[in-house]
Amino acid sequence: xxxxxxxxxxxxxxxxxxxxxxxxxxxxxxxxxxxxxxxxxxxxxxxxxxxxxxxxxxxxxxxxxxxxxxxxxxxxxxxxxxxxxxxxxxxxxxxxxxxxxxxxxxxxxxxxxxxxxxxxxxxxxxxxxxxxxxxxxxxxxxxxxxxxxxxxxxxxxxxxxxxxxxxxxxxxxxxxxxxxxxxxxxxxxxxxxxxxxxxxxxxxxxxxxxxxxxxxxxxxxxxxxxxxxxxxxxxxxxxxxxxxxxxxxxxxxxxxxxxxxxxxxxxxxxxxxxxxxxxxxxxxxxxxxxxxxxxxxxxxxxxxxxxxxxxxxxxxxxxxxxxxxxxxxxxxxxxxxxxxxxxxxxxxxxxxxxxxxxxxxxxxxxxxxxxxxxxxxxxxxxxxxxxxxxxxxxxxxxxxxxxxxxxxxxxxxx
Amino acid sequence: xxxxxxxxxxxxxxxxxxxxxxxxxxxxxxxxxxxxxxxxxxxxxxxxxxxxxxxxxxxxxxxxxxxxxxxxxxxxxxxxxxxxxxxxxxxxxxxxxxxxxxxxxxxxxxxxxxxxxxx
Ligand SMILES: Cc1cc2nc3c(=O)[nH]c(=O)nc-3n(C[C@H](O)[C@H](O)[C@H](O)COP(=O)(O)OP(=O)(O)OC[C@H]3O[C@@H](n4cnc5c(N)ncnc54)[C@H](O)[C@@H]3O)c2cc1C
Ligand SMILES: [Zn+2]
Numbered sequence: 001x002x003x004x005x006x007x008x009x010x011x012x013x014x015x016x017x018x019x020x021x022x023x024x025x026x027x028x029x030x031x032x033x034x035x036x037x038x039x040x041x042x043x044x045x046x047x048x049x050x051x052x053x054x055x056x057x058x059x060x061x062x063x064x065x066x067x068x069x070x071x072x073x074x075x076x077x078x079x080x081x082x083x084x085x086x087x088x089x090x091x092x093x094x095x096x097x098x099x100x101x102x103x104x105x106x107x108x109x110x111x112x113x114x115x116x117x118x119x120x121x122x123x124x125x126x127x128x129x130x131x132x133x134x135x136x137x138x139x140x141x142x143x144x145x146x147x148x149x150x151x152x153x154x155x156x157x158x159x160x161x162x163x164x165x166x167x168x169x170x171x172x173x174x175x176x177x178x179x180x181x182x183x184x185x186x187x188x189x190x191x192x193x194x195x196x197x198x199x200x201x202x203x204x205x206x207x208x209x210x211x212x213x214x215x216x217x218x219x220x221x222x223x224x225x226x227x228x229x230x231x232x233x234x235x236x237x238x239x240x241x242x243x244x245x246x247x248x249x250x251x252x253x254x255x256x257x258x259x260x261x262x263x264x265x266x267x268x269x270x271x272x273x274x275x276x277x278x279x280x281x282x283x284x285x286x287x288x289x290x291x292x293x294x295x296x297x298x299x300x301x302x303x304x305x306x307x308x309x310x311x312x313x314x315x316x317x318x319x320x321x322x323x324x325x326x327x328x329x330x331x332x333x334x335x336x337x338x339x340x341x342x343x344x345x346x347x348x349x350x351x352x353x354x355x356x357x358x359x360x361x362x363x364x365x366x367x368x369x370x371x372x373x374x375x376x377x378x379x380x381x382x383x384x385x386x387x388x389x390x391x392x393x394x395x396x397x398x399x400x401x402x403x404x405x406x407x408x409x410x411x412x413x414x
Numbered sequence: 415x416x417x418x419x420x421x422x423x424x425x426x427x428x429x430x431x432x433x434x435x436x437x438x439x440x441x442x443x444x445x446x447x448x449x450x451x452x453x454x455x456x457x458x459x460x461x462x463x464x465x466x467x468x469x470x471x472x473x474x475x476x477x478x479x480x481x482x483x484x485x486x487x488x489x490x491x492x493x494x495x496x497x498x499x500x501x502x503x504x505x506x507x508x509x510x511x512x513x514x515x516x517x518x519x520x521x522x523x524x525x526x527x528x529x530x531x532x533x
Contacts, residue, residue, distance in 0.1 A: 239463070241459070241461030241462065241463070242462075242463050244461075245460075250458035250460065251458065251459070252458055252459065253459065254436070254461050255461055255463075255486070299433065300416075300434035301437075301466050301486045302486055302489070303463045303486045303487045304486075304487065304488070308429075343457065398456070398457040399449060399452075399453035399456075
């Protein structure tokens with residue numbers, strides 16, 4: 001595959017940009033693979049990429065029913081941070097954040113990682129204590145975060161109203177190395193990298209059935225024919241329940257809608273990400289100038305990628321108190337994604353009751369930030385049968401009472 | 415926005431007057447049940463794309479719990495029924511079959527070991 005560079009740009013300008021190669025190959029499915037990954041979102045693509053790159057496993061296919069990143073990976077508000085509470089979370093999210101820093105160079109493809117800093121506002125006494133605890137935990141984990149006072153919050157975010165009537169700002173948890181990246185580009189970068197190493201990226205290929213015999217999985221049935229494999233990894237986020245049903249087991253996961261919206265573009269007003277979790281709203285500004293706004297999740301099981309009026313109203317109402325300058329902005333677009341929620345708000349990475357079938361799901365409202373770390377750990381688990389970073393996230397933790405409770409640090413309203 | 419009718423007080427209202435309470439008809443197995451049965455009750459969910467039986471509460475109304483049959487893929491509501499039943503009534507099943515020809519309820523999740531009693 002041709003490399004992207006300033007010279008390539010100049011050369012292609014001469015041919016009016018008509019001759020750019022495709023960014024990744026689009027092969028027909030083969031009859032059999034060593035590993036099949038279901039789901040062409042960030043986590044599935046990163047898993048395939050690291051299988052090839054770190055473990056030399058290249059007879060791999062990623063099967064995607066629609067287009068790459070068409071699920072939550074292309075629908076999220078792109079916040080990347082690693083200031084979670086528990087040690088297993090710290091390991092996987094910080095691994096991911098660190099990998100994000102150099103992905104553009106590694107891919108030779110700009111994922112626009114922007115470590116602009118994330119400020120999580122404490123707007124109740126309880127929240128302030130919870131963040132103080134997180135800051136201490138992060139220090140012990142070697143993750144750079146700090147608790148800042150209201151005056152410093154106002155310095156970092158000048159448009160912040162720190163003495164709102166209902167929810168005054170009492171402090172904030174600041175992670176300066178956190179930030180955002182371009183979501184589609186992360187999926188495309190991994191696809192391009194994986195494809196270059198021989199992984200088959202197959203779009204418009206929906207898995208409709210899973211075949212198994214007494215010893216375990218034998219293959220999948222898809223809208224593009226049957227494909228054999230002895231190792232299958234399900235990475236389909238909101239559709240995990242559907243795939244689990246095909247394979248014949250249940251998961252501790254429920255699918256609900258989470259939505260986001262963007263405003264009309266305006267001049268730069270905010271150069272970091274702010275999360276106001278008590279009021280269920282968070283905010284950043286895109287390079288185009290739009291304010292990117294995320295809110296709370298619906299409470300009921302839902303597979304329609306829509307969202308609901310009352311949540312838009314709730315989110316915007318709350319943000320207007322904390323950011324009065326946005327009160328007269330018009331909102332341009334709104335969309336939803338189906339997020340896979342677990343009871344402890346931590347993901348599931350591990351084996352399933354069916355031999356040969358592995359799963360990576362349960363990232364819920366916050367898995368974009370984890371893509372590189374999750375793919376890294378999942379690939380190692382698939383190649384070696386176990387991985388120290390993925391280990392604690394097996395679904396047996398529920399029955400064993402070993403929850404990795406991140407319901408505070410996961411941050412979005414549930 | 416869902417529009418729901420409470421089967422207790424008969425009030426029809428927008429979703430915001432109600433609160434969702436998760437999958438319905440989960441069976442809790444009593445002392446002596448296997449770990450599998452209890453884990454199934456506590457954590458594992460059907461989470462289907464399609465017909466879903468669920469619990470709701472009329473929080474900003476009469477306050478009572480009830481059951482709802484709803485499609486998670488289209489948000490169509492098939493009907494509400496009282497909270498004190500352990501399976502959807504025949505008339506609700508008939509309504510669903512009329513709208514989803516060929517649909518049949520999934521067999522109730524079975525515990526891995528024989529339960530000794532119910533609680
Ligand atoms: C509105 C919103 C805002 C969010 N904000 C953030 C944020 O700021 N920061 C953050 O870290 N996270 C955020 N998230 C969460 C994040 O988007 C997800 O956790 C993450 O993208 C999940 O990636 P994935 O690869 O697991 O799933 P997806 O990207 O959803 O990929 C799964 C893929 O599987 C495919 N698939 C499903 N069924 C089949 C089948 N039968 N056969 C083949 N393919 C199938 C789907 O088409 C899909 O492309 C947000 C999510 C939403 C919805
Ligand atoms: Zn009522």
